[in-house]
Amino acid sequence: MENSQFFKQVWRINGVIIMVAGLLAIGVLMFAAYQIFKETIRERGVSGIVNIEASGEVKEKWQLGYLSSIQGTSFVMIPLSSDQQYSQSYYDKSALSIRNYLFINKQENQQHWLLSSNDHLIMKADVLSDSASSGQRSAALAILFTVIASDTNGDDRLTAKDVKNVALSQPSGQAYREVLQGIDRVVGYSLTGKESLLLVYQRGDVGYTMTINLTDFSTSNEAVLPKIQN
Template identity: 35%
Template sequence: MTFSILGYAAYRIYQELFRERHVGDIVNLETDSDIKVQFNLNSFEVIKGTPYLMSTISSQQNYRQSYYEKEAASIRNFLFFNTSDQSAWKLIPNNNSLFVSYQTLGLSTPPENVIKKVQGIWYEVVTADSDGDKRLTASDRKTIAVSDFAGKNYTEVIRQVDQVLGTHQPNEATFLVFYTSDAKNFVTEINIPTRKVVVTKPLPPLE
């Protein structure tokens, strides 16, 4: 009986040590690892009030780390589709970045309180390994970018963001982003139609 228990325990330890690990929102940049990458399309979502659909392009990286296999999944790009003429295009030319989050821009309409027409899309994206760990993760510095509702005219508007604290759209043309950078808090006003920064202001010190 004792040997059976020990044998089962050893088997469970072996399973735990050598099983495949799954992690999200990580892009492994190591050049000395045998990394296998597969890109996939995901479910398409309607861009409300337009003839366009969008889907995330995700990557699955499989590689060996120490004595176990590891799988990392992340959003690397977007595919847009025009239902009027069946044309399609990617948001950016390559899949080198990590998209941490994204959200459509548009004012909600009462009483349903839902967006009936999307005016643009904003993205929180990691473009470089700022902390030097050979990975792109949410711990790296982020860039805030904006595109039009068709996924064209992609424009990077705020760089060197440590953390996004919140966003607000007070009217059809204005998008506010609250964030930290270098241990200081800021708010940046972005003009949605032109995808340009109107003004950046520091927030008051907390101490």
Template identity: 30%
Template sequence: MKSRRIFHYIWRINSVIILMGGLLAILSLSASAVYVILQATRTREVDSVINIANNEQVKAKTEIGTFTPISGSEILQAPLYLIQDYDYRAGSKESSSIQNYIFFDPNQKRSYWLRPKSEGLFLSAIALVQNSNPIDNNLILNANNEEKPVPVVAFLYVLVDKDTNNDKRINDRDQKQIAISNAAGTSFKVLIDQVERFNGYSAIKNNRLSVFYTSSNKIKVAEIDLRSQEIVSNSEFSSQP
């Protein structure tokens, strides 16, 4: 009799354990399902991608970003963003891409654009300083160990204007261009086309700058005169040892 009672208690305990285990499993599966649904339906954010597919669901707007002063100048600069929102699988995707730059001269109380048209996207805008590479916050130490702004002498841009791989998107997988402008943004000029990859640049010396890039699977270097905005020389070298 006692053994039957013990067996009965054990069976009830096992039933409770099984029930609790089942409830925990259901809760775990439910939480996983909710997480998967939320991940599938959430808005995904990407940068530097422009969707050019003929899709009526794509909603686009432009937005001017924050104005920041150009080091060594009273002129301010702000990016113009193209923001696209479109359906993506069960959710949506939002992309933010820089299409242009606007400048403001407080002395003349006027604003102007870097390019006359806002198209394509800018992958980078690098502030160049004389006889040195750009450093954090464009600051150096003077003789009294005080921080002093380093004047920007020009900007170096990497941009994409066309969908060259026909994937209905403009992004860093497409052929790029390398361009420059002066510090005030009033003399924008594209210097190099058909760039597969931007590989860096040198310090400015005697108003000249060397820019490294890949084109036709070859590493090339272009020496640029910042005053004339012309390529002085262009050469290539082996990318293999």
């Protein structure tokens, strides 16, 4: 009789343990499923993408970013970004991308836009200035822009996968000019004095160098880089 009661107690305890383990397993599975569901339906935030689908429902908000002073001038530049919300498959996407720059003369409170429209995607903007011997930066010489102007790979997006154009403007944002079109990547650049810029870039599998005059933005001396030796 005592053995029978003992085994009954053991079975009861085992039953409770199995039930608790089952409930814990169900709880873990439900939590995992909830996390997967939340990850599936949440809004995905990206940058450097402009949706140009003609048939897509895109909600677009415009916002100004933080201003930055242009060294040695009375101008500041402020990025204009588009925040696009749109559905993609089973989730929503939000894309924040720079589309233009506003230039303001602080002394005269005069404003103008860099571009006449907001159709482009501006990937990068570098203020070019020479370094003084003391280590301090001298007045800006020009501004170098890397721009996506069109959807060249046909995916209805302006992204870094499309070919790029290189443009320059004066430090005031005036005299904007595209000096190079249809490249895949800007490798780098280096000032060669206060009136000249050496630009290294890639088009396809071939590397190039080019000299740009910072006075009138004319180009010269384009040359192909030596092939990599196997």
